[in-house]
Amino acid sequence: xxxxxxxxxxxxxxxxxxxxxxxxxxxxxxxxxxxxxxxxxxxxxxxxxxxxxxxxxxxxxxxxxxxxxxxxxxxxxxxxxxxxxxxxxxxxxxxxxxxxxxxxxxxxxxxxxxxxxxxxxxxxxxxxxxxxxxxxxxxxxxxxxxxxxxxxxxxxxxxxxxxxxxxxxxxxxxxxxxxxxxxxxxxxxxxxxxxxxxxxxxxxxxxxxxxxxxxxxxxxxxxxxxxxxxxxxxxxxxxxxxxxxxxxxxxxxxxxxxxxxxxxxxxxxxxxxxxxxxxxxxxxxxxxxxxxxxxxxxxxxxxx
Numbered sequence: 001x002x003x004x005x006x007x008x009x010x011x012x013x014x015x016x017x018x019x020x021x022x023x024x025x026x027x028x029x030x031x032x033x034x035x036x037x038x039x040x041x042x043x044x045x046x047x048x049x050x051x052x053x054x055x056x057x058x059x060x061x062x063x064x065x066x067x068x069x070x071x072x073x074x075x076x077x078x079x080x081x082x083x084x085x086x087x088x089x090x091x092x093x094x095x096x097x098x099x100x101x102x103x104x105x106x107x108x109x110x111x112x113x114x115x116x117x118x119x120x121x122x123x124x125x126x127x128x129x130x131x132x133x134x135x136x137x138x139x140x141x142x143x144x145x146x147x148x149x150x151x152x153x154x155x156x157x158x159x160x161x162x163x164x165x166x167x168x169x170x171x172x173x174x175x176x177x178x179x180x181x182x183x184x185x186x187x188x189x190x191x192x193x194x195x196x197x198x199x200x201x202x203x204x205x206x207x208x209x210x211x212x213x214x215x216x217x218x219x220x221x222x223x224x225x226x227x228x229x230x231x232x233x234x235x236x237x238x239x240x241x242x243x244x245x246x247x248x249x250x251x252x253x254x255x256x257x258x259x260x261x262x263x264x265x266x267x268x269x270x271x272x273x274x275x276x277x278x279x280x281x282x283x284x285x286x287x288x289x290x291x292x293x294x295x296x297x298x299x300x301x302x303x304x
Contacts, residue, residue, distance in 0.1 A: 004044045007053050008037065013109035015061050021119065021140050022065040024075030024129045026103045026297060032068055036061045051154065059155040062137050069133040075100040077126045077287065078220040084229035088237035095225035100126055102256035102275050102289055104298045117258035119144040122275060122287055125257070127174055135170040142167050185278050191253075193278045194260035197286075198251040206239045214282040221288035222272075234286075254298050263300045264288070270295040270302045 015036060019029035039060050047056060075098050102122065105113055113120070119140075128136050134156070141152045142163070149167075153160045185193075193212065200208035210231065219234040220227035221242075228234045243249060251262040256275045264271040270292040277285035295302060 002044075004041055008040060008044075008057060011054055011057050012037070013107070014112050015057060017103075017108050017112045017116070017120065018058065018140065018145070019061055019065055020103050021125060021128060021144065022062070022133075022136060023068060024100045024125055025098075026101050026107065028068060028072075029103070030107075032061065032064045035064055039064070055151060055155065058141070062141070062155055066133045066137060069136075073098050074129045075126075076129065077122070078222060078225050078227040079218070080126060080130075081225045084218065084233075085226045086233065088228060088233045089240055090226070092221075092224040092226040092241065094223055097223070097225070099222040099289065099291075100129065101291070101294065102261065102273055102287075105255035105258060106299065113258045116144060120257045121259065121277075122257050123277075123285075127177065130177075131170050131173060135166050135173070138163055138166040139170040139174075185280055189280075190260045190278055193283065194253055194262065194276060197276060197283065198253065198262055201238075201243055201249050201251055202247070204239070204243050204246045204248070206235055209235050209238060212283050213286075214279065214284050217282070217284055217286070219286045219288075222290050224290075250304055252300060254300075256298070263295050263298050265295075265304050268304045270300070273298060 012033065016029055016033050019032045020026060023029050023032065036057065040057060047053075051059075077100050078095070081095060081097065100122065103120070108120075118124070128139065131139065137156060138152055141147045141155060142149065149160045149163045153163045156163065196208065197212055199205070200212060213231045213234060215231050216229070217231050217234055218227060218229040219238065228237050248267055250265040250268070251274070252265075254261050254263055254273070256273060259275050260278060261273055261275045263273055272288060272290040272292060273294045274286060274288045276283055277287075292302065
């Protein structure tokens with residue numbers, strides 16, 4: 001006799017990753033996964049096993065994501081709203097936008113982080129948000145999860161020819177603004193770079209930041225639309241407008257999107273989460289998500 005929890009629970013975390021790629025928000029993804037399991041539970045008695053339970057759940061999840069996308073604007077990063085700012089001393093400009101969110105590694109299936117880590121990087125998640133919903137779904141199912149076109153057609157309720165057409169259009173659009181491709185770095189080196197970055201911020205050490213950031217690094221932080229490209233502007237901006245005096249910041253190491261990250265506290269109060277893009281030649285990007293609620297999502301207290 002089939003048992004719903006036994007048959008479906010093993011897929012919860014990978015479904016969360018799927019919904020996150022589709023929606024660009026851990027909050028939205030978790031809400032949709034809850035809805036998926038409610039829908040699946042209600043219809044499980046009628047499930048005839050014509051496909052695997054996994055495929056069936058992905059069909060429900062993909063359609064739930066498409067419905068959610070139809071009722072909201074896309075998630076963005078500051079760099080998706082315009083070009084970088086040249087003046088590191090100019091006051092940052094805010095924006096009313098639905099911001100992309102990082103996802104805690106602790107919420108994901110460890111196997112997903114290991115085998116599909118590149119598909120979780122924030123630059124790719126941001127690029128996917130620029131695709132129409134159906135193209136996004138086909139791209140994720142075909143290119144990220146490596147599903148056969150026939151299985152994707154079954155999930156999407158379209159023909160195999162339609163899947164191929166949607167995939168081609170998605171590839172064409174992504175090729176116009178390809179997301180950064182990161183070079184691999186050994187885990188031990190990642191931890192060392194994160195520790196060094198945390199020390200530089202906590203000690204307000206501009207020279208250390210100069211050494212850690214690549215010459216072409218960029219820094220962006222929600223909810224500001226203002227962002228900076230190039231170490232020559234990033235470091236003065238951080239030192240003059242963000243970091244302040246030694247001890248103003250406390251950063252606690254964590255992991256997000258398969259990358260080194262830190263939960264940030266400013267003078268004891270939760271700020272949000274910072275995610276680093278680390279390459280063999282240094283830190284290529286610092287993306288800060290200024291949302292104190294994310295601190296709770298990552299399992300940390302609201303204040304220190």
